[in-house]
Amino acid sequence: MEHGGDLLTYKNCFDGRLVDFSSNINPLGFPEGLEERLKNSFDTLTSYPDIQYRALRKSVSNYLNCDYNNVLVGNGAVEIINDFIMLADRVMVMVPGFSEYENRALIHGKKVVRIPYKKDFTVDIDILRDLVKKDDLLILGNPNNPTGLRIKEDTLSDIYLLMESGGGYLLLDEAFFEFCPKDYNSIELFKKYNYRNVGIIRAATKFFALPGIRLGYGCASDKKVEEIRKIRLPWSINSLADISGQYICNNKKHIKDYIEKSRDYIERERDYLQGELSKISGIVPVPSHSNYILIKLIDWDGEYIFNFFLEKGILIRKCGSFVGLPKNYIRIAVKDSENNKRLIQIFKELNRLSEHKGV
Amino acid sequence: MEHGGDLLTYKNCFDGRLVDFSSNINPLGFPEGLEERLKNSFDTLTSYPDIQYRALRKSVSNYLNCDYNNVLVGNGAVEIINDFIMLADRVMVMVPGFSEYENRALIHGKKVVRIPYKKDFTVDIDILRDLVKKDDLLILGNPNNPTGLRIKEDTLSDIYLLMESGGGYLLLDEAFFEFCPKDYNSIELFKKYNYRNVGIIRAATKFFALPGIRLGYGCASDKKVEEIRKIRLPWSINSLADISGQYICNNKKHIKDYIEKSRDYIERERDYLQGELSKISGIVPVPSHSNYILIKLIDWDGEYIFNFFLEKGILIRKCGSFVGLPKNYIRIAVKDSENNKRLIQIFKELNRLSEHKGV
Secondary structure, three states: OOOOOOHHHHHHHHOOEEEEOOOOOOOOOOOOHHHHHHOOOOHHHHOOOOOHHHHHHHHHHHHHHHOOOEEEOOOHHHHHHHHHHHHOEEEEEEEEOOOOOOOOHHHHHEEEEEEOOOOOOOOOOOOOHHOOOOOOEEEEOOOOOOOOOOOOHHHHHHHHHHHHHHHEEEEOOOOOOHHHHOOOOOOOOOOHHHHOOEEEEEEOOOOOOOOOOOOOEEEOOOOHHHHHHHHOHHHHHHHHHHHHHHHOOOOOOHHHHHHHHHHHHHHHHHHHHHHHHHHOEEEEEEEOOEEEEEEEEEEOHHHHHHHHHHOOOEEEOOOOOOOOOOOOOEEEEOOOOOHHHHHHHHHHHHHHHHHHHOO | OOOOOOOHHOOOOOHHHHHHHHOOOOOOOOOOOOHHHHHHOOHHHHHHOOOOOOHHHHHHHHOOOOHHHHHEEOOHHOOOHHHHHHHHOOOEEHHHHHHHHHHHHHHHEEEEEEHHHHHHHHOHHHHHHHHHHHOEEEEEEEEOOOOOOOOHHHHHHHHHHHHHHOEEEEEEEOOOOOHHOOOOOOHHHHHHHHOOOOEEEEEEEOOOOOOOOOEEEEEEOOOHHHHHHHHHHOOOOOOOHHHHHHHHHHHHHHHHHHEEEEEHHHHHHHHHHHHHHHHOOOOOEEEOOEEEEEEEEEEHHHOOOOOHHHHHHHEEOOOOOOOOOOOOOOEEOOHHHHHHHHHHHHHHHHHHHHHHHHH
């Protein structure tokens, strides 16, 4: 299975100095002070983590502003999503979307229904209405990967009410939440329903730049939290991930500052990339709400562009593994200013070469 | 579910200075130099771990002395065992044994067959012969938990041949392997069969004193390794666990010295505890091969003894959650010399009190 961030496979390219535009990690790195905290926590390694992760769940409840009994934690968002899938009867996935939803469903022997997004990559509620059955699990990326599009608040409420009334369950994968414009917060939106038949998953992976730590967390009804507690793998979160989660979710001033600084940085760089990419002929960027941009290629195929950038020392994301997406798409991350400028330069170079060749 | 090492539940006892005899961790702590290595590895946290864990698997293959293609790695032994269970048709568990085998089997909707050990806690091969069917998975603790007994080499070969010829699969949980006397090595024993229908799981958890790091590893046929690769949760091993595994499996001299020192230490302390416990009336220790000792209580019940030790600042393992074991058993760990002496003193005190009361 093809994934972003697979630097090791390409480690011999460009003398090992590849810049990774294929995985979408906060370019500012993880919050200051975390290293120091971890350095002072090695003694925790000689004990099992708390099997109930009580301190971690308390911190997450503060960070998400939800009740302790509504908090889920896991070994990356993917473990929590996997647990939801295990409890489902049938799994509805939207295409194109993160391939692991369908993978995990098939691994657990679940029926899978693929639902295509509309041409503009928004959700087609009419299809959903026709399909939803009791105990269905609908997984929605919000924003979706690879499109970067966030669901509008009204649409999300409509989808929820439709799922809930049909006895289905709505699971929102919000791994990129903090990168997005401040429109609405689904944890606040669904509070009034006590998260009945809806779960929201977030993670330290992308925004807090900790893909190596493996920490996901989220919010669901206390009943669902209890159901998941009964089936989840014991001690699946490493002690240092446990401590990192407590650190980043502590709502202290310097963490809040880091969050705001990161949001501003990504917004500025996303605007820059969107603006510049729109000016380049032969490609059409999808207007993203997140820290990655899906790009439609008019004049080239994805493989050609992938190799062109690889030769220049840049790893971009081929999108061949995204079911429901034509081959002529690539995805890039919003990275630091310097590398983003370099990426645009290479696109311009590609443009010039093509004009030269009369493509 | 009751587990060892749950210090947090008892954190208010004895001013938080409880000595944990309930979980079986190498009292010498993790190998020297690991902290330094981890301190210099925090930059790995901003990238995903290698989804194939190639460097880790290479180190494990060196440590276990088996081929790279036979190496499994996972988020603690329990994740790997869980993956084997997912692939099984029916799961055979021995009682008393580690409760997670049965838990995980039931969670995945597998049929479970409980097979009692003989009165002396050895395996009853005749029962196995009658029961085994194609695609059965038999999980054996070797040494078993909570008894501490290792399976004799001849018996193990017999069990394997019986399982293999019946189309079943033998999974050995050898999480405590390095603590045991050097009799035979199942990884060498089953090499000649290319690990056909047999898997061996070990872990950094107990012997390398890293329960917080969550790292298990093992050995199986290349075919089984590939089957598990297809179903396992992606990136389930944290980057710092990945690095720790590479560090402890590097076969360097100071790690080899640590291993020998730990073995010698445990052997000496186990002999001390076995000897002293045998002299105390009213209890019968099971002769263990490992770093924990199961104790049969003649004059008391487990709950009484648990609370008696708790009041003295010592957490022992109640054995009520071990199916197939009468209530009058407790389990203690082999810890450092000073604490082991203290444990024996408290047993003697218990003895004196009972004589005084004429129990």
